Amino acid sequence: MKNCYEPFPMHIERIVIETTDTTLKSFELTFDREADRKDFFVKYNPGQFCQLSIFGKGEAPIGIASAAWEGDFVRFTVQKLGKFTSAIHAMHVGDPIGMRGPLGNGFPLDKWKGMNILVIGGGCAFSTLYAMTKHILHPSHRADYAEITALYGTRNSGLCLYKPVIEEWHNRNDIVVHQAIDVPEDNWKYHIGFVPAVLEEMAPKPDNTVAVLCGPPVMTKFTLPILTKLAFPPERIYTSLEKRMKCGVGHCGRCNIGHKYVCKDGPVFTLKELQELPNEI
Amino acid sequence: MQAKWISKKELKKLLTAWTKHYLVYAPIDNDHELAFQMVKEPARIVVDGYSNTRYPAKSLFLPQSEVLMKYDGILHSVENTEKEKILFGIRPCDAHAMQLLEHALVDVENPDLYWKQKRESAIVISKACIAPEETCFCTAVGGSPFNTADSDVLLVEMGEDYCVYVLTEKGISLCKELPDAEDTQLQAVKKLTKKVVGRMPVLLPKQELHNALMASFETEFWKDVSQSCLGCGVCTFLCPSCFCFDIVDETVRKERVRNWDTCMFRTYSLEASGHNPRPTKVERTRQRIMHKFAYWVDLIDEIGCTGCGRCVKYCPVNIDIREIAEKALHREFEGMKK
Numbered sequence: 297m298k299n300c301y302e303p304f305p306m307h308i309e310r311i312v313i314e315t316t317d318t319t320l321k322s323f324e325l326t327f328d329r330e331a332d333r334k335d336f337f338v339k340y341n342p343g344q345f346c347q348l349s350i351f352g353k354g355e356a357p358i359g360i361a362s363a364a365w366e367g368d369f370v371r372f373t374v375q376k377l378g379k380f381t382s383a384i385h386a387m388h389v390g391d392p393i394g395m396r397g398p399l400g401n402g403f404p405l406d407k408w409k410g411m412n413i414l415v416i417g418g419g420c421a422f423s424t425l426y427a428m429t430k431h432i433l434h435p436s437h438r439a440d441y442a443e444i445t446a447l448y449g450t451r452n453s454g455l456c457l458y459k460p461v462i463e464e465w466h467n468r469n470d471i472v473v474h475q476a477i478d479v480p481e482d483n484w485k486y487h488i489g490f491v492p493a494v495l496e497e498m499a500p501k502p503d504n505t506v507a508v509l510c511g512p513p514v515m516t517k518f519t520l521p522i523l524t525k526l527a528f529p530p531e532r533i534y535t536s537l538e539k540r541m542k543c544g545v546g547h548c549g550r551c552n553i554g555h556k557y558v559c560k561d562g563p564v565f566t567l568k569e570l571q572e573l574p575n576e577i
Numbered sequence: 578m579q580a581k582w583i584s585k586k587e588l589k590k591l592l593t594a595w596t597k598h599y600l601v602y603a604p605i606d607n608d609h610e611l612a613f614q615m616v617k618e619p620a621r622i623v624v625d626g627y628s629n630t631r632y633p634a635k636s637l638f639l640p641q642s643e644v645l646m647k648y649d650g651i652l653h654s655v656e657n658t659e660k661e662k663i664l665f666g667i668r669p670c671d672a673h674a675m676q677l678l679e680h681a682l683v684d685v686e687n688p689d690l691y692w693k694q695k696r697e698s699a700i701v702i703s704k705a706c707i708a709p710e711e712t713c714f715c716t717a718v719g720g721s722p723f724n725t726a727d728s729d730v731l732l733v734e735m736g737e738d739y740c741v742y743v744l745t746e747k748g749i750s751l752c753k754e755l756p757d758a759e760d761t762q763l764q765a766v767k768k769l770t771k772k773v774v775g776r777m778p779v780l781l782p783k784q785e786l787h788n789a790l791m792a793s794f795e796t797e798f799w800k801d802v803s804q805s806c807l808g809c810g811v812c813t814f815l816c817p818s819c820f821c822f823d824i825v826d827e828t829v830r831k832e833r834v835r836n837w838d839t840c841m842f843r844t845y846s847l848e849a850s851g852h853n854p855r856p857t858k859v860e861r862t863r864q865r866i867m868h869k870f871a872y873w874v875d876l877i878d879e880i881g882c883t884g885c886g887r888c889v890k891y892c893p894v895n896i897d898i899r900e901i902a903e904k905a906l907h908r909e910f911e912g913m914k915k
């Protein structure tokens with residue numbers, strides 16, 4: 297039987313510097329062992345995360361930023377912060393790295409079939425939303441959903457992730473993309489302002505629509521009341537949570553909110569579920 | 578269930594015989610401190626005359642520090658070398674705690690194999706408490722000093738003998754040679770049980786307590802009850818039903834290790850961004866109590882404290898989980914501001 301704490305061996309296939317300040321890089325990892333690859337793609341659902349492992353630096357939970365159809369690799373977009381994330385930022389193409397996953401629940405994409413999807417992302421938390429949107433936009437999935445609208449805000453244009461692909465989304469007719477930056481810049485064609493304000497201006501209709509929200513805590517805090525004001529019911533507002541984690545499988549006790557473990561029962565929760573739990577985000 | 582009978586002298590012989598076929602872990606007196614250890618000299622086993630060990634027996638299954646993997650370019654799980662063993666002399670509260678840990682660590686999808694293999698290879702012989710301590714309150718949380726649940730065999734000290742309750746197949750294989758207890762002997766055990774349990778605290782209304790705690794969450798109650806806490810973590814490290822662990826890399830030894838951890842430490846929930854959902858001892862104390870008396874009830878409809886009393890007895894500033902539960906139950910938080 298498989299040891300749930302043992303990472304499997306991967307290699308870094310490609311590195312992309314995402315932001316002009318270089319604090320965010322994407323790493324595309326490939327599998328050393330065929331069995332691990334198979335196992336991963338059988339289980340993977342957008343919104344899930346993995347524990348990446350570098351011996352000596354420990355592990356860090358990182359959201360999966362690629363859709364399965366993109367190829368036999370898994371993308372992670374990592375912000376340089378502390379011990380682990382600095383170590384991975386110093387790594388090169390060809391370096392070995394460990395991985396456990398996919399972990400957590402992910403987005404309930406089957407449940408959303410036939411509905412409009414409103415994607416709201418802020419800063420570097422956009423990664424799993426990106427994977428989900430890519431998944432939905434694939435020709436074999438797109439017809440399962442109604443209108444797709446994305447609102448993505450960053451402090452400035454340089455901090456926007458996945459620039460070439462998001463540029464391309466602007467030109468598609470099967471998704472409406474709104475981009476926002478906090479303060480004006482030369483040649484900026486899109487919104488200026490914080491995500492909650494832009495959302496209020498957009499005033500999306502709540503009918504037959506799910507809102508999926510991932511962003512820094514302040515953005516989430518101020519965006520939820522706007523969604524409520526726009527009459528989105530709490531059971532159709534989804535968000536992905538972060539907590540400090542270790543095991544990633546609900547055993548080490550670390551990431552609980554009430555009786556739920558964010559690693560195992562989450563990281564995706566509806567606002568309704570969160571309202572039923574103790575207020576300890 | 579079978580009820581058997583054995584004299585103290587015969588039990589000593591039986592213990593010695595078991596050590597020839599099994600690894601036996603039992604309370605051993607070490608510098609005046611009892612702890613569960615592997616038995617090398619059966620004569621050193623302490624069978625009677627104490628209430629419980631300070632250090633919990635969970636350490637035999639979830640060690641304080643345990644090597645999970647070794648590193649040689651990639652991480653390899655350490656091999657399972659568990660042999661069949663007997664855990665002798667554990668209290669019914671601690672036996673029950675192992676059941677709680679089983680629930681926390683073993684699920685269908687991702688079982689914790691380190692725990693599972695150790696637990697499955699163990700035969701649990703527990704010992705009823707005929708003289709519970711002032712700090713014991715198993716009866717308040719659904720247990721009993723004579724509880725037969727979660728053990729393979731339960732011994733009850735009866736003067737110069739023991740009554741031996743054989744509870745599972747594993748137990749039967751160990752005790753099949755013993756004579757059955759007689760009716761008069763069983764009557765005496767019943768009488769003793771009634772007498773001892775009668776002196777213990779009454780059962781807490783678990784759902785009412787759960788609801789009260791949930792209602793107290795955002796009140797000043799927690800500031801009040803956590804005031805003197807030092808954040809040392811003793812209450813959780815010694816708790817038989819606490820299971821939190823940390824995973825760390827020992828780079829010199831080239832090992833990935835897990836160590837007991839505690840929700841009573843600041844760094845436990847501190848995130849890399851600097852955000853901490855439990856920044857002070859107020860939230861951390863609340864987590865400790867709520868986990869035992871509210872979240873476990875949500876999860877399995879059972880209180881996650883077994884009433885062993887260790888956290889009460891060994892807290893350096895006398896924080897008493899029983900008092901906190903009573904206060905919450907009496908809704909002392911009502912009227913305390915948010």
Ligand SMILES: Cc1cc2nc3c(=O)[nH]c(=O)nc-3n(C[C@H](O)[C@H](O)[C@H](O)COP(=O)(O)OP(=O)(O)OC[C@H]3O[C@@H](n4cnc5c(N)ncnc54)[C@H](O)[C@@H]3O)c2cc1C
Nearest residue numbers: 355356357358359374375378379380381539540541848849
């Ligand atoms: C479900 C989930 C998805 C995430 N997705 C991403 C992502 O896509 N990109 C990204 O850049 N970051 C993501 N994070 C946050 C990321 O895990 C932390 O920034 C990272 O663990 C910090 O590790 P460190 O060693 O650099 O920092 P240190 O402060 O040195 O952390 C030490 C250890 O603490 C733990 N830890 C600290 N902060 C966090 C945290 N916020 N969340 C979880 N564990 C933590 C880790 O075990 C880490 O190894 C995610 C977190 C979670 C829970």
Ligand code: SF4
Nearest residue numbers: 816882883885886888
């Ligand atoms: S909370 Fe205290 S009394 Fe309850 S099981 Fe843990 S140590 Fe024992």
Ligand code: SF4
Nearest residue numbers: 806807809810812892
């Ligand atoms: S043992 Fe007492 S002082 Fe130490 S952390 Fe627990 S409650 Fe606080």
Ligand code: FES
Nearest residue numbers: 542544548549559
């Ligand atoms: S990370 Fe261990 S329980 Fe969630």
